[in-house]
Every structure is written in structure tokens, then in C-alpha cells.
Amino acid sequence: MxxxxxxxxxxxxxxTERDGHRVAFNRAFADCDLAWDWDVSTYGHLLRVPGGRERLLAWMDSRPDAPATEAGRLQLASELHRRKGHHYCELVEQGTLxxxxxxxxxxxxxxxxxxxxxxxxxxxxxxxxxxxxxxxxxxxxxxxxxxxxxxxxxxxxxxxxxxxxxxxxxxxxxxxxxxxxxxxxxxxxxxxxxxxxxxxxxxxxxxxxxxxxxxxxxxxxxxxxxxxxxxxxxxxxxxxxxxxxxxxxxxxxxxxxx
Missing domain, CATH: 3.40.50.1000 (HAD superfamily/HAD-like)
Known part of the structure; x- marks a missing residue:
């Protein structure tokens, strides 16, 4: 039964992935003066990596402008993920989703x-x-x-x-x-x-x-x-x-x- x-x-x-989290990540990148942009297609490929922080770390592996050390990447991923969460909540409050x-x-x-x-x-x-x-x-x-x-x-x-x-x-x-x-x-x-x-x-x-x-x-x-x-x-x-x-x-x- x-x-x-x-x-x-x-x-x-x-x-929420396409219209919420992706947009919020891009706003977090702008907050941190990073010239990164996840368009719809790019984010679709990144979704093969489960987890927001994990997705950020996978992206950094291919970026020459990412921090050179593991500790630096982990710190940046945490800060971006925190800011992303704030922007995601803003998008929800605006009725986007x-x-x-x-x-x-x-x-x-x-x-x-x-x-x-x-x-x-x-x-x-x-x-x-x-x-x-x-x-x-x-x-x-x-x-x-x-x-x-x-x-x-x-x-x-x-x-x-x-x-x-x-x-x-x-x-x-x-x-x-x-x-x-x-x-x-x-x-x-x-x-x-x-x-x-x-x-x-x-x-x-x-x-x-x-x-x-x-x-x-x-x-x-x-x-x-x-x-x-x-x-x-x-x-x-x-x-x-x-x-x-x-x-x-x-x-x-x-x-x-x-």
C-alpha cells in the first residue's frame, strides 16, 4: 500500500537549478569580482557534479584565475556558496521560482x-x-x-x-x-x-x-x-x-x- x-x-x-541556483552563483561571482559566468549550458554540465561547493571546486580545477592552493580554493568555495545562498533567498522572495x-x-x-x-x-x-x-x-x-x-x-x-x-x-x-x-x-x-x-x-x-x-x-x-x-x-x-x-x-x- x-x-x-x-x-x-x-x-x-x-x-531551481536553472532559474535559481545558477543565477545566484553568477551574482556571487560578481560580488567577489570574478569574471566567471555560468550560462544555462555550462551549468547543465556542472550538474554532473553533485553539491554546490563540489561544483565550485570542480570548476576551479579548470580555471587559471582560481586560487593556486587547495586551502585557497576551499576558502573561496565556502565564501561563494555562502553568498550564493543569500542571493538564492532574494530570488525566492522576488517570486522568481x-x-x-x-x-x-x-x-x-x-x-x-x-x-x-x-x-x-x-x-x-x-x-x-x-x-x-x-x-x-x-x-x-x-x-x-x-x-x-x-x-x-x-x-x-x-x-x-x-x-x-x-x-x-x-x-x-x-x-x-x-x-x-x-x-x-x-x-x-x-x-x-x-x-x-x-x-x-x-x-x-x-x-x-x-x-x-x-x-x-x-x-x-x-x-x-x-x-x-x-x-x-x-x-x-x-x-x-x-x-x-x-x-x-x-x-x-x-x-x-x-
């Missing part, structure tokens, strides 16, 4: 039906606490009583740590949960924890290989092709159907396949 839905944040609940199609609908349907919700993200808690009140209102903590963030799970996705902690705090078995993700790393993390996963393709993963997902769709409002040919958005009945049908059956836009 489906008892819990576990949500990724960046790229899944909102397009909105929920992706179908997110609010599915969240409230789950709550109304007594299906538990959790967050399993390797972004920082401050980013979640900035974004969620804007998207879900003042009672967002009631909607998502379990929130596992980077501070709780230092092992980045595709490591399953963040999902294992979410399941533990929910008190729910992996077989009774479903994940919603947007990236191959997120899918890998949920699968490694034994949790079936619906993938709603983020802007940076439109062409990624999501074999092993229960279902793959453009967004949660995009009509999915079920085995009986009926088109439906990914609503709670559809999610329950996918869960009951078998966690490792793959359904994509063209219908079911094994």
Missing part, C-alpha cells in the same frame, strides 16, 4: 488522503526553508513533516543515504513509498534505497536515460500513457496504480516496457 511520497526539491518541485506543473495539486491530494509526505534533498536546509513558504504557504512544515537535507545526509545522490533517513523518520518501509525525482542521480538514490521512482524530467535532464524508473513524464500534468491506453495526469490514483503495478516496471511517454 502506498503510505508515503518522498519529494526531491531542485528541478522536481521547481526549476514557481512550482512545476502538477506539484501543488499532487501534494495537496496526498495530504487530503492521509499519504505522508517527505523531502529528500541534498540541497541545504536554508534553501528549502526559503522556497517552501513561497510555494506551499505558512503551514508548509505541516505538509512536509519529514525533511532530510544536506546537513542530515552528507552523502550526495546517487548514494541512498538521504532516502534511507527519510524512510526511517517516516517510519515507512521502502516498499510502501514512492519517490518523485528529476535527475538520474536522484533516480539512482531512490532505487538504491529500494524506493520506486516517478521521474518528472527537469530542464537539464530532458534527454537523460531513466531506465529503472516506474514512470517518466515531462511534468506531473503531462498526460501519461498507461497500459490500457488511457491518458491521465500523474494524480494520486495514478500514483497508486503505478505503485501497485510493480515498482520496477518502466512506463514512459510511449507506454509500458520492461
Amino acid at each position: 502506498l503510505r508515503a511520497v518522498i519529494w526531491d526539491v531542485d528541478g522536481t518541485i521547481a526549476e 514557481v512550482a512545476r506543473p502538477g506539484v501543488l495539486r499532487l501534494v495537496h491530494a496526498c495530504v487530503d488522503a492521509g499519504v505522508h509526505l517527505a523531502v529528500a534533498t541534498t540541497t541545504g536546509r536554508g534553501n528549502v526553508e526559503a522556497l517552501f513558504p513561497r510555494l506551499f504557504g505558512a503551514d508548509w512544515r505541516t505538509l512536509f513533516p519529514v525533511r532530510v537535507c544536506a546537513e542530515d545526509a552528507p552523502q550526495k545522490k546517487p548514494h541512498p543515504q538521504v532516502y534511507e533517513l527519510a524512510l526511517e523518520r517516516l517510519g515507512v518501509a521502502a516498499a510502501d513509498a514512492m519517490a518523485i525525482e528529476d535527475s538520474p542521480a536522484g533516480l539512482g538514490a531512490s532505487r538504491a534505497a529500494g524506493v520506486g521512482c516517478v521521474v518528472t524530467r527537469g530542464a537539464y535532464f530532458e534527454d537523460a536515460d531513466f531506465r529503472g524508473a516506474v514512470h517518466v513524464c515531462r511534468d506531473l500534468d503531462h498526460a501519461m500513457a498507461t497500459s490500457d491506453g488511457i491518458g491521465t495526469p500523474v494524480d494520486l490514483p495514478a500514483l497508486r496504480h503505478l505503485h501497485a503495478a510493480g515498482r520496477w516496471m518502466v512506463l514512459d511517454e510511449d507506454g509500458p516496457r520492461r
Whole structure:
């Protein structure tokens, strides 16, 4: 029985990577008088490296104008990441980031039906606490009583740590949960924890290989092709159907396949 839905944040609940974190990083670079700019394509490549600080350090490896010593790079990465967090919160307050199609609908349907919700993200808690009140209102903590963030799970996705902690705090078995993700790393993390996963393709993963997902769709409002040919958005009945049908059956836009 489906008892819990576990949500990724960046790229899944909102397009925060392209429209939030990327922009905030560029503003942090300007703060520090760095002639660095992460355009949409560049940031897409950098997303192969999980974690903001890790992404900065990987970028510095190829930059002749980065600090020469490891200690200097670590210090600069920490300062840039701190400033990025400030700018990200400003972008959220300005209303730049909105929920992706179908997110609010599915969240409230789950709550109304007594299906538990959790967050399993390797972004920082401050980013979640900035974004969620804007998207879900003042009672967002009631909607998502379990929130596992980077501070709780230092092992980045595709490591399953963040999902294992979410399941533990929910008190729910992996077989009774479903994940919603947007990236191959997120899918890998949920699968490694034994949790079936619906993938709603983020802007940076439109062409990624999501074999092993229960279902793959453009967004949660995009009509999915079920085995009986009926088109439906990914609503709670559809999610329950996918869960009951078998966690490792793959359904994509063209219908079911094994």
C-alpha cells in the first residue's frame, strides 16, 4: 500500500537549478569580482557534479584565475556558496521560482488522503526553508513533516543515504513509498534505497536515460500513457496504480516496457 511520497526539491518541485541556483552563483561571482559566468549550458554540465561547493571546486580545477592552493580554493568555495545562498533567498522572495506543473495539486491530494509526505534533498536546509513558504504557504512544515537535507545526509545522490533517513523518520518501509525525482542521480538514490521512482524530467535532464524508473513524464500534468491506453495526469490514483503495478516496471511517454 502506498503510505508515503518522498519529494526531491531542485528541478522536481521547481526549476531551481536553472532559474535559481545558477543565477545566484553568477551574482556571487560578481560580488567577489570574478569574471566567471555560468550560462544555462555550462551549468547543465556542472550538474554532473553533485553539491554546490563540489561544483565550485570542480570548476576551479579548470580555471587559471582560481586560487593556486587547495586551502585557497576551499576558502573561496565556502565564501561563494555562502553568498550564493543569500542571493538564492532574494530570488525566492522576488517570486522568481514557481512550482512545476502538477506539484501543488499532487501534494495537496496526498495530504487530503492521509499519504505522508517527505523531502529528500541534498540541497541545504536554508534553501528549502526559503522556497517552501513561497510555494506551499505558512503551514508548509505541516505538509512536509519529514525533511532530510544536506546537513542530515552528507552523502550526495546517487548514494541512498538521504532516502534511507527519510524512510526511517517516516517510519515507512521502502516498499510502501514512492519517490518523485528529476535527475538520474536522484533516480539512482531512490532505487538504491529500494524506493520506486516517478521521474518528472527537469530542464537539464530532458534527454537523460531513466531506465529503472516506474514512470517518466515531462511534468506531473503531462498526460501519461498507461497500459490500457488511457491518458491521465500523474494524480494520486495514478500514483497508486503505478505503485501497485510493480515498482520496477518502466512506463514512459510511449507506454509500458520492461
